Amino acid sequence: xxxxxxxxxxxxxxxxxxxxxxxxxxxxxxxxxxxxxxxxxxxxxxxxxxxxxxxxxxxxxxxxxxxxxxxxxxxxxxxxxxxxxxxxxxxxxxxxxxxxxxxxxxxxxxx
Amino acid sequence: xxxxxxxxxxxxxxxxxxxxxxxxxxxxxxxxxxxxxxxxxxxxxxxxxxxxxxxxxxxxxxxxxxxxxxxxxxxxxxxxxxxxxxxxxxxxxxxxxxxxxxxxxxxxxxxxxxx
Numbered sequence: 001x002x003x004x005x006x007x008x009x010x011x012x013x014x015x016x017x018x019x020x021x022x023x024x025x026x027x028x029x030x031x032x033x034x035x036x037x038x039x040x041x042x043x044x045x046x047x048x049x050x051x052x053x054x055x056x057x058x059x060x061x062x063x064x065x066x067x068x069x070x071x072x073x074x075x076x077x078x079x080x081x082x083x084x085x086x087x088x089x090x091x092x093x094x095x096x097x098x099x100x101x102x103x104x105x106x107x108x109x110x111x
Numbered sequence: 112x113x114x115x116x117x118x119x120x121x122x123x124x125x126x127x128x129x130x131x132x133x134x135x136x137x138x139x140x141x142x143x144x145x146x147x148x149x150x151x152x153x154x155x156x157x158x159x160x161x162x163x164x165x166x167x168x169x170x171x172x173x174x175x176x177x178x179x180x181x182x183x184x185x186x187x188x189x190x191x192x193x194x195x196x197x198x199x200x201x202x203x204x205x206x207x208x209x210x211x212x213x214x215x216x217x218x219x220x221x222x223x224x225x226x
Contacts, residue, residue, distance in 0.1 A: 034214075038154070041148075041200060041220070042219055042220070043115075043202045043204070043217030043219050044146075044154060044202070044215075044217045045217065046214035046216070049214065087154075095167075096142075096159040096161070096166040096167040096209055097142055097144045097156075097159045097166075097167075097204070097206055097209060097215055098156045098159060098167055098169075099146075099154075099156060099215065100156065101153050101154040101155070102153065103153060
């Protein structure tokens with residue numbers, strides 16, 4: 001079973017920030033938090049990952065709570081092309097790329 | 112931007128036939144993976160491969176499945192005798208580093224339909 005809990009769906013207005021929550025209350029000290037997304041039936045696309053510090057890249061920001069039991073992915077200015085299923089995944093350092101995908105959050109960006 | 116390429120994009124086969132799905136990972140990557148997604152279901156890990164060996168495999172990856180890196184560029188997934196339940200989208204991925212220290216780059220997938 002997936003180690004994360006995400007809302008099944010959320011809507012976001014184009015141009016607004018999208019804040020995607022994720023609970024990972026059983027996360028271990030050697031597990032990173034990863035976010036991927038899947039647009040329609042395309043291959044998953046990496047967004048961002050972090051261990052305990054907040055991270056930002058050209059796509060998004062990742063805010064991890066101090067106790068690391070939850071995190072939020074922020075898409076600062078959502079566009080229609082950001083409509084996708086977003087997956088929050090915890091993965092250990094010795095995981096050999098074994099990502100455990102859950103059902104994710106279906107994000108629909110509306111004009 | 113470098114990308115993972117997969118062929119064929121769609122393959123239809125008869126139950127019991129052998130199928131080979133091909134992938135060209137990103138050229139300087141050392142770690143290779145196969146995932147699959149049955150229609151309407153979650154993306155599932157199948158196998159990871161490094162240094163010409165399987166690093167980890169899931170319960171799905173039974174004796175009917177095998178992986179190979181036959182040359183310096185291709186990475187293949189073979190299904191020896193396909194079953195109806197093997198119908199799925201198969202995604203190849205590669206990464207520069209193993210473990211949880213780097214991102215996986217996924218291809219666009221190969222859709223396998225078993226009749």
